[in-house]
């Protein structure tokens with residue numbers, strides 16, 4: 138396995154519609170393994186093929202770890218998904234606002250409204266049909282990654298243009314809010 142280079146804005150591939158995967162061969166398996174390694178190395182929760190300069194409808198996603206009653210992370214509780222040619226076939230009417238970043242837009246964060254739950258049909262890494270029902274943060278990550286396959290980025294969907302920050306500005310605002318809450 139090897140770590141791939143993650144392309145960042147303004148790379149044109151990030152704005153193009155990716156093509157369906159048709160061959161589930163050795164090259165695809167290697168690409169998927171490399172994408173998983175690249176995502177983990179970058180401490181990301183998702184990575185779409187266009188982000189490693191491959192114009193295919195493919196993404197890898199790793200859910201956030203589950204926490205126990207005391208708020209400690211449960212070991213090995215992250216779930217890894219490989220989705221090929223995914224389609225969102227159902228979306229909840231309920232929307233939720235949340236903060237997103239993107240490995241292709243390093244150093245920034247923005248607030249985006251997403252469907253609270255979705256249903257996704259896709260193929261797994263061997264071309265077998267899968268159907269997933271997703272909720273909360275995992276549903277958010279899926280929506281973000283599937284958008285990448287259509288050249289759509291989270292910055293296109295901000296809840297308001299001003300709800301976009303550098304990581305530093307966001308951390309400062311958070312700290313200030315925490316202080317206000319304490320005093």
Ligand code: NI
Nearest residue numbers: 238239240241
């Ligand atoms: Ni992204």
